[in-house]
Amino acid sequence: MMLKQRKPFLVALVLLMAWTLAACSGGNNSKGEASSPPPSEGGSSPSASEPASPSPSKEEEVTLKFYFGGDKKAATDEVWGKVSEYLKAKGLNVKFDVNFIPFGDFKDKMLVMAASGDKWDLNFDGDWLSYKLMAAKGSYMALNDLLPQYAPNLTKKYQEQGTLEAATVNGEIVGLPWTMKMNQRYFVGWRQDLAEKAGIIREPDSVKTIEDVDKFLHELRQAYPNEKLSRTPAQALFMTRDEWVDLGFHQMGFYLNDPEVKIQAVEEQPFYKEASLLTKKWYDDKIINRDAMYDKEGAEDQWRNGKLLFTMTSHEWAFANPGFSDPSFKQQMFLLYPDKKFVNRTALANVLAINRNSEHPDRVLRFLDMMETDKTLYDLVQYGIEGKTYVLDGDVAVYPEGMTFTTSNYMEWGGQWAFWKPQFMRPNQTYEKDFWVKEAEFASLPINVNSPVDGLFIAEDNIKNEIAKRDQLYEELGKPIEYGVAKDVDGAIADYTKKQKNAGRDKIIAEAQKQIDAYLASKKQ
Numbered sequence: 141m142m143l144k145q146r147k148p149f150l151v152a153l154v155l156l157m158a159w160t161l162a163a164c165s166g167g168n169n170s171k172g173e174a175s176s177p178p179p180s181e182g183g184s185s186p187s188a189s190e191p192a193s194p195s196p197s198k199e200e201e202v203t204l205k206f207y208f209g210g211d212k213k214a215a216t217d218e219v220w221g222k223v224s225e226y227l228k229a230k231g232l233n234v235k236f237d238v239n240f241i242p243f244g245d246f247k248d249k250m251l252v253m254a255a256s257g258d259k260w261d262l263n264f265d266g267d268w269l270s271y272k273l274m275a276a277k278g279s280y281m282a283l284n285d286l287l288p289q290y291a292p293n294l295t296k297k298y299q300e301q302g303t304l305e306a307a308t309v310n311g312e313i314v315g316l317p318w319t320m321k322m323n324q325r326y327f328v329g330w331r332q333d334l335a336e337k338a339g340i341i342r343e344p345d346s347v348k349t350i351e352d353v354d355k356f357l358h359e360l361r362q363a364y365p366n367e368k369l370s371r372t373p374a375q376a377l378f379m380t381r382d383e384w385v386d387l388g389f390h391q392m393g394f395y396l397n398d399p400e401v402k403i404q405a406v407e408e409q410p411f412y413k414e415a416s417l418l419t420k421k422w423y424d425d426k427i428i429n430r431d432a433m434y435d436k437e438g439a440e441d442q443w444r445n446g447k448l449l450f451t452m453t454s455h456e457w458a459f460a461n462p463g464f465s466d467p468s469f470k471q472q473m474f475l476l477y478p479d480k481k482f483v484n485r486t487a488l489a490n491v492l493a494i495n496r497n498s499e500h501p502d503r504v505l506r507f508l509d510m511m512e513t514d515k516t517l518y519d520l521v522q523y524g525i526e527g528k529t530y531v532l533d534g535d536v537a538v539y540p541e542g543m544t545f546t547t548s549n550y551m552e553w554g555g556q557w558a559f560w561k562p563q564f565m566r567p568n569q570t571y572e573k574d575f576w577v578k579e580a581e582f583a584s585l586p587i588n589v590n591s592p593v594d595g596l597f598i599a600e601d602n603i604k605n606e607i608a609k610r611d612q613l614y615e616e617l618g619k620p621i622e623y624g625v626a627k628d629v630d631g632a633i634a635d636y637t638k639k640q641k642n643a644g645r646d647k648i649i650a651e652a653q654k655q656i657d658a659y660l661a662s663k664k665q
Contacts, residue, residue: 199233200233201228201234201235202233202235202499202500202503203234203235203236203237204234204236204237204262204500204503204504205236205239205259205260205262206237206238206239206260206262207239207240207241207260207262207263207264208238208239208240208241208263208264208553208554208555209240209241209242209243209246209264209269209554209555210240210242210553210554210555211240211242211554212238212239212240213548213549213550213553214549214550215524215525215529215549215550216240216550216553217238218525218528219520219521219524219525219529219550220236220238221235221236223517223520223521226516226517226520227507227510227517230510230514230517232503232506232507232510234500234503234507239260240554240555243269243554246269246270247270250263250265250270250274250279251270251273251274251277254274254277254279254495257497258495258497259495259497259498259499260495260497260498261494261495261498261499261500261501261503261504262493262494262495262498262504263492263495264490264492264554264555264558265315265491265492265493266488266489266490266491266558267388267486267488267489267491268489271315271488271491272597274493275309275314275315275493276309276597278496279495280314280315280493280494280495280496281314281493281494281495281496281498281501282312282314283312283313283316283494283501283505284311284312286501286502287313287316287505289502289505290501290505290506290509291506291508291509291512293512294508294509294511294512297319297512298317298319301319301321301487303317303319303487305594305595305663306487306488306595307487307488307595308595309597315488315492315493316491316492316508316558317487317488317489317490317491318487318489318490318491318492318557318558318559318560319560319561319562320490320560320562320576320579321484321579321580321583321584322454322455322456322485322489322579322580322583323455323482323484323485323583323585323588324454324455324456324485325380325454325455325475325482325587325588326376326380326452326453326454326476326482327452327453327454327455327457327458327473327474327475328353328450328451328452328453328473328476329450329451329452329453329458329471329473329474330360330449330450330451330471330472331446331450331469331470332470332471332472333468333469333470334360334363334364334449335360335363335472338359338360338363338364339363340363342356342472344474345475346474347474347476348474348475348476348477348478349381349476349477350374350377350378350418352474353377353476354418357369357370357422357450358425358427360450361425361426361427364449365426367449368447368448368449369427369428369448369449369450370422370427370428370429370432370448370449370450370451371428371431371432371435371439371442371448372428372432372450372451372452373415373419373422373428373432373622373623373624374415374416374418374419374422375411375412375415375416375419375622377415377452377476378411378412378414378415379393379411379415380476380477380480380482381411381476381477381480382395382411383395383396383480383481383482384396384406384409384411385483385591386406387403387593387598389403389598389652390607390610390614390648391405391406391407391610391614391618392404392406392648392652393406396481396483396589401592401593401660403649403652404649405645405649407618407633407636407637407640412633413629413633416621416624416626416629416633417629419622419623419624420624420626420629421624422624423623423624424624428623428624432623433619433620433623433625439451440457440462443462444463444465445465446464446465446466446469451471455579455582455583456579458473458475459473459575459578460571461569461570461572463545463569463570478587480587481588481589482587482588482589483588483590483591484583484588484589484590484591485583486594487594487595488594488595489557490557490558490560491558492508492558511559512561518559518561519564519566521559522556522559522560522565523550523566524551528549528550529548529549529550529551530551532566535566535567535573536567536568536569537551537566537568538568538569539551539569562577562580592660593656593659593660596656596659598651598655598656602651603644603647603648603651603652605644606643606644606645606647607648609643609644610640610643610644610645610648613636613639613640617635617636617639618636620632621633
C-alpha cells in the first residue's frame, strides 16, 4: 500500500520550493553509475523528546519497495510512515511500500519475481532462504562502488568485521550481511524443574559428552515413562565430537582438521553408524518420540509449551528467556564437547539485498547507513511507535499492556533480524541487557572458528539430476536410519550407501570438490 504524502508545512515553504531547483536523484545500475544525491545528515540523533525539526529536501520524493518474510503486522504501514517523516526531516526524501511474504512461500516467490524483472528495491534473505540461488543467478545488484560511496559507516563496520567476503560472488558484493556475530554450537537442555522433582540432579558443566547425555535421558525416561521426551536424533552429537562441518549441501560435509577441505558424504563416515545405532536404541527405549521423523510442529514451540522434556539448542537459546507458557517451567543447559572446534554462524544467516533492477539503490544505502549510526531511527524501524507498538520499562522494550508475541501489532516483525545492531538493541523480555555483546564474546572464543568455505555457493547445474536422486534416496532410506526407525541398522546403512553410490554420489562430490578447490584458491590470491 502506498503511503500518503505529507502536506507542506507552511505556505511560505511551498513558495520557496516553487523557485528552488530540486536535485533529482537518478537511477542506478549494477556497475554503480549513480547520480550523487545530497549528503545525508546521518550521524546526529535527536532524543525522542526532541524530534528533528522538519526541513525541505532538495531531492525528489521516491518510493522504496521492500520485501520481508512472515506476516504483515497491523501497524506496519503506520510505523513506516513515521520512518518516512523522520528521514525526510533528516534530508532523505523517501517513502516506503513495505510488503511481506510468508516464509513458506518466500524462496519460490522471490525467485519468480526476480525472473520476471520486478523492480523492487530491497529485500530480506538468508542462506536458509533464497539468497544462494538469487546471488548465483545474478539477481542482486553489485555494490562494490555504491556501498562505500553511499554507506561509509556501514562499510567501516563490515571492514572491521571482515564479513563482506562471505557475500562476495565472483568479486562482486551482492549482499549486506547482518552485523551480528554468533556461534550455534550445541547445548543440550532439559526441564530442570521436572528433573529435580524426580531427584535427577546434575551440577553445572557436568554433562559434556554423548555418554553423559545418554545416561541422563534414560534416567529421565524412567522417571517419566508416559511423557513425550525428545525428538532429537543423536547424529549432531557425534558431528560435534568429531568436528564435522555440515555444509548444508545434500548431507555432505568435511572435517575441520582437514586442511584440504575434502568434501565427503555423511553416510560414509564412521560416526554415521555410531549415531544411527544410538538413535535406534533411543527409539526402542522410547526416548525419541515415535513421530519425531514426521512432526512438523516447531520444536521451539513444543519446548516453550511443555510438550518436550529434552532439547538440543544453541548458545543463544541456552541463555535467552525461552518464553515458557508456564512460569514454573525451568531449564538447565550444558555445553557439549567444550574442547572441540565448531564453526561460527555464517554472516549470511540474515541478509539485506538490493535488487539488480532497483532504480534507487543510492537512497536504500543512505537509509541503511543511517540505521548504523542513528539510534532514534533504529528504535523507530525496529520497535515502532512508542506507546502504540511498544512501551519502555526503563530501557527495556516491552509489549503494550494486553499484547503478546502472537498478538503484536509490530514488534518482532519478520525479517527484522537483518537490521539488528548490537550497539542499539534494547533489552526485552527475551534478551537481557548486553545479551548480544556476550553472544559475540562467546563466538570469539578460540574453539569457535570461521568456516574456510563461508560464502561459497556450490552451483548444481551440472549435477542436478544426481542431486535429485540423492535427495529422494535420503527421504526414502536415509531419514529412517537417522531417526531410529530402520529395524536393521547395519543392513539399512549398507543398502543406503550402495544405492547412493549407484545414483551418482561420486559425480556430485567431484563437482562440489572442484568448486571448493577453486574457491579456496581464489582466497589465497
